[in-house]
Amino acid sequence: MKRLMLIVLLAFVPGLLSAQGAETFPHAKHAKLFPVCSGCHVGITAGDASRVFPPAAQCQSCHDGKKQKVVVWSAPAARGAGLLTFSHPKHTERSADASCASCHGTNGDRSPWMNVGRAAQSRCTSCHTHQASEHYADDNKCATCHRTLVSASALTDAKIAALPKPSSHTRADFAQSHGAAATASTEACATCHARESCARCHVNSGRSPTIASLATDARVARLAATKPAVYPVPSDHKDIGFSLLHGDAARTNTTRCAVCHARPSCATCHVGDGAAKVIALLPDAAEAKGRGVQLRHVATPLARNVIPVGLARPGEWIPKPHANDTTVRRVRVHPAGFARGHGPAAAAEVLSCQGCHAQSFCKDCHVGEKVGPRRYHVANFVTGHAAEAYGRDTECSTCHNTTAFCRACHQQSGLASQGNGRSIGYHNAQPQWLLEHGRAARQELNSCASCHQQRYCLQCHSDLGWRVSPHGPNFDARRYANRNRQECLRCHFKDPLAGK
Amino acid sequence: MRRHLLGLALVVGPACAAAQGVRVTGVTAVQGIELRPLVYDSIAPYFTVGAGEWRLTPDGTPARCLPNADYCVFQRSGDRIQAAPLLQDLSFSSWGIGEGVSVHVDLRGRTQLTTQGLIYPRSDTHFEVMDAYADVDRPWGRARLGRQWIAGGLGVYNFDGANLVYRRSRYSVEGWAGRALEAGLNVGYSSAELAAIENLPPDQNGYIVGVRGRMRPNAVTSATATYQRVLVADRSGLYSERAAFDATTRAYGVSLDMALAYDFASGAWNEARLRLGRAGLHTLGVSVEARHSAPFFETWTIWGAFSPVAFNEARATLDWRPGSVPVMLSAHGAYRRYNESDAGFTLRSNGWRAGASALLTGSSEFSGHASYDVDIGDGASRNDARVSVRWNPGAERSLGITGSALQNIYEFKIGTGRVMGLALDAAAPITSDIRLMADVGFYRQLFSNGAPGPDWTQRRASLRLEWTLGRDPGQMGKAQ
Known part of the structure; x- marks a missing residue:
């Protein structure tokens, strides 16, 4: 407390001593x-x-x-x-x-x-009648009484910093809407601003005729250097799908993008040749005057995944230069849950996957072994994977060779069948399993195959066994045989379609 | 093995020497896995509860007592067995060899550091060439030669052969052909690896041939049609013949994704999916999906002749990301019903799943995630709740803790139980090009309703080292 008071005294006393009264001569x-x-x-x-x-x-x-x-x-x-x-x-x-x-x-x-x-x-x-009632209204003609800030050479940095802020500048949408007003009346802006005021945020300030019409000022440059750039998020950017849809907007009005974004923003995601012509219209890093929005690519959270270790990749967590800094943004190209349903989008290639991803990126998951930096399944997924496999929310065989990968583990864990139909084992809670298994097999045959080898079923479902037909009522034998007639002979002694 | 290495050396060596840039990345991963397998045990009939063939042991385990047998048989968790598989991935990329020419090689090595009774799947396949191809990319198209894989509406197929893409304006045509490899195994159909795990393996290799046409009439619409065959080597038949159609578009803020996959052998639609999404409500994302799913089997197996039935599912998801609060909330629900199987006794023929999650990213250093999922269906059901907190004090540096509670309910076997888990993970850079990641988990199985089953109580751990040599070719999204 004492230290605080001392600081206050040190700050105020010299100021009071050196202050000059507003009215020095008692008229x-x-x-x-x-x-x-x-x-x-x-x-x-x-x-x-x-x-x-x-x-x-x-x-x-x-x-x-x-x-x-x-x-x-x-x-x-x-x-x-x-x-x-x-x-x-x-x-x-x-x-x-x-x-x-x-x-x-x-x-x-x-x-x-x-x-x-x-x-x-x-x-x-x-x-000098004002069009508006307020002194600081946007539509007042400041130049009637004021010269530009640049020519007001007597103003110190402190006085410039203390210039009153018009109420319009505090409006929530001011950052997005001030451009039109500035273009309409640059003179008004010049009363309090110099080119550096705009260049603090505007990446493309060097290309803007409006901004270029303002003169430069060393005092403003000094002040601007101490203030963080502010980039409020435009309303259309808040759309969840904006990252996928921004292309049209960028093509239509690249200048609008260039206010906040330089080419490095785009290069965060656009690493291929796609959109190269549009991106080239933006200022590059050297030309960019303002700090610009710094985009950081963020891995998309998986559908039901705990934040994976792999999410913490470079650029995911970025220290901010200021507490209220708005320059650093995280951008997710794909919506949440994209990993689960990305198949059609990838197959149709609405976005060029190879524009951003190498094949090894896909292999992290699709090769089916946990080696790469990303993790598709939650920790200890193996414990509860049975429901997932039965329900086929995602197809296991997309990444795993279910014959080798599943069966090898099931055999070692004692889950897979190691004997004949009379052994005790996995289906021990179903005393009538022999009668019930047909329906279960039809519904979840891929799960059956993750434990049982083919000969196991042939014990009953073949000419060698009990000749119980596994074919359903809609089985088209000829269609099947037309593709691989040899396969019929796995179960049948002779070609069942011979002569038909 | 020697032949593989020699071939690779012949490809990679000159490529590296002539390239403008070479990048090598490596991932070394070690896991520690424990398991208590089910083993058979016996018990004297007079110790069992009940009568007849199916009885219970005193602790409630089902036992089978065959008539006139001296003892009854049951299963219990055996001694703990362990494995420590070591996987080493190496990726080479070299580019700038000529205009648009690059060479890519992905290798994987596997072994086990210790084997105390447990052999991790495929750990005896010590060396694998996952892909190794030369790529020529020009504005008019792309050619690729070597071991590669093709992904699309039919899934992922790997093969040794050639792939050619011809692009013209908004259209492209792609064709590929070569020796087919078993999906996910990178070995031929008649390989010993498949024979080791399957007692009726295919006796001939296969050849893959496929074609794909793609059109992109505007920036938000694209469609792809694919047709592919895998032929038996002696051309006596086909291992598979399939087609797929995938399309996506967007209108009035609504996205539409469609996927169709058809199997000519069974005449079944393996996949038919239509998804409508509305992600234009600023902070709210909504999607509905209709899906038809039937399993696909190649014709070298007998499974396709068993007439597997499909299920139809309706699904809805909701994502909410309020602009004012750094939270992302998600919820989903789905209901599925199986087609009539015409196979006698009635089992459950429907299922449903639902879940909700919240992701909190309030601070640049701390984040939290909580989720609950339930999946009720035939075969197995589960409840799964997870909570995690992550601390990221800097780029590439993180520490996370995850608590989980899982309930498994099996329809076809006994063993209902809960698994409570606590996992820790951490990641830290050693240098700018070397990163170390580790996680360790502790899991405890609690049996409910006096029903014993395989005991999942165990510890699991993994350690992963990622490193990179060479400069980034500029593709930031690519694996580094």
């Missing part, structure tokens, strides 16, 4: 002495900067230590060019009847003599 106390303003400020109406304030000797004519106490006063240094472009000579010329008090009087012309202060902004607008 009201001298009301009876000066009949006209021009007695002291003759240079104002004449446009003579050296005579805007009276010389110190003029004060000393009274404040000589005898008539009045001695005062030390000196004319303030010339302010230099501020934001205001007000000209006293021009205004006094055009309004001959305008008195100083009409603007500087605390109550206009009705003010008591020498009760003066800074001219109120309302005095300007009483003549």
Whole structure:
């Protein structure tokens, strides 16, 4: 606490000591002495900067230590060019009847003599009628009274940083909508902004005529360097399918993309030749002025997978340069659950898989052994894989050779049949299994084959066995035989279709 | 083996020497696996409960007592057996050999560090060439020669041969032919590997030939038609003859995916899937899917003649990603019904599944995931709940913990039980090109209703080292 107070004191005391009062000359106390303003400020109406304030000797004519106490006063240094472009000579010329008090009087012309202060902004607008009621409204013509920030050389960095923010700039959609207003009236922007203000965010600021019409300013550049770029997400980008659909929008209006994105954004996903012509229209990293949106490719969460180890790939977790930084975005090309249903999309090739993925990427899963960095199944999937295999939510044989992979393990774990139909084993909870197994086999034959070899079934379903036909009522023997007639002889002693 | 290595050396050596760039990636993975297999045991009939052929042991295990037998037989979990399979993958890519010319080779080595009774599947296949091909890619098309595989609506087929793609505007035609390999095995049909596990293996190799046409009339619409045969080597028949049609499009914010796969031998549609998705509601994604699924068997097996029946399934999914909160919620539900099997006794002929999950990515360092799934059907059912938390203190660095509770319910056998699990995983870079990942899990099986079964109580662990040599050819999404 003490340390905090000390810091506060250190910060404020020098400021207070060096501060100059807003009213250094007590005009009201001298009301009876000066009949006209021009007695002291003759240079104002004449446009003579050296005579805007009276010389110190003029004060000393009274404040000589005898008539009045001695005062030390000196004319303030010339302010230099501020934001205001007000000209006293021009205004006094055009309004001959305008008195100083009409603007500087605390109550206009009705003010008591020498009760003066800074001219109120309302005095300007009483003549220079605003289209809008608010001083900082977007449609006001700032240049009437203000010069551009770049030409306001007297403004310090701190003063520029403290310039008031128009209410329109705080609107939620301002970042997305300010472009039109800026194009319509760049002059208004130039009152408070320089080119660096725009280049802070606009990647393509070097190509924008609107931005190029603003002059550069070292003070603004310094200030911009300390502020993070802000990239609110456009509403259409929030669409879950945007990553798949953005191509048309990009082709139609690449300039819009280039506001926030440089080519590296696209290269996050577009690694092939696809969209190369459109991407080439964007600024490259060297040309990009603003920081730009930094896209990071994120692996798509699997349908029902715990966050896999493999998700934590390069670019997945990115430290942000600022707490509220909006430049770094994670982008998922594929929707959640894509791994389960990617077959049709991959087969139809609506997106070119090979544009981003090598074949080895597919092999991580489709070769069916857990070697690659990605993991399709959840940890300990093997414990509960039976329901998955029976239900065929995804087809095991797409990745595994079910004959070798499944049966080898089932045999070693004691699950696969190792004897004949009278042995006790997997189906021990079904005393009537012999009668029931037909339906189970028809429904889940691939699961049967993950344990049983073919000869096991031929014990009954062949000419060598009990000659129980396994064929269903709709079995088309001729169709089958036309493909592989030799296969019929696995079960039949002689060709059952011979002569038919 | 020597022939393989020599062939590879002849391909890879000159390719590497002449290439502008070479990239070699390796993944070394070691697993520790435990298992308690079911073993046969016997018990004197007078210790059993009940009468007749089917009885129970005192602890409730079904036992079979054949008439006039001196003892009854039952199964119990045997001693713990272990295996530590070691897999080594090596991938070579070299490019810039000529205009659009590149060479790719993926090798896999397998062995077991220890074998205490358990042999991990295929661990005795010590060396495997998964693919090795030269690729010429030009704007007009692509040619590929060597061991490769083709993926599409018919699944994944690997073969030794040639593949040619000819592109013209929005259309392309692709053809391939060569010696067919057993899916997922990278060996010929008549190989000893298949014979070791199947007592009626095919006695001849096969040759694959296929053609695929693709059209993409606009940016969001594409369709592919595929026809493929696997011929018996002596051309006496076909191991398979199939066709597929896949299409996807989008209109009015609705995506449509369609997949059809037809087997000419059985005359069955192995897969017919129509999926409608609406992902344009800003934060809400909805999809509905109708699916017809029947298993496919090549004609070298007898299974296709057993008239397997299909099921029809309806499925709906819902994904919600509110813009204001870094959460992604998902839910899905599906119901399936099997066609009439005409096979006597009635078993369950329908099934359903449902699930929900939440993914929380609130912080760049912490994320959480929770899910619950239930799958009720014939053969086996399960309930599965999982919760995990992950800490990612930096790129490529992560630490995660996962708790799981699983219930297995088997229709065709006894052994209902729950498996409670706790797993830890971690990943850390050693250098910019070397990364180490490890996970360890502890699982405990709790039997319910006094029903014993195979005891899954065990520890599992894996360790994986990934490394890369050479520069990235620029394809960030590709495996690195």
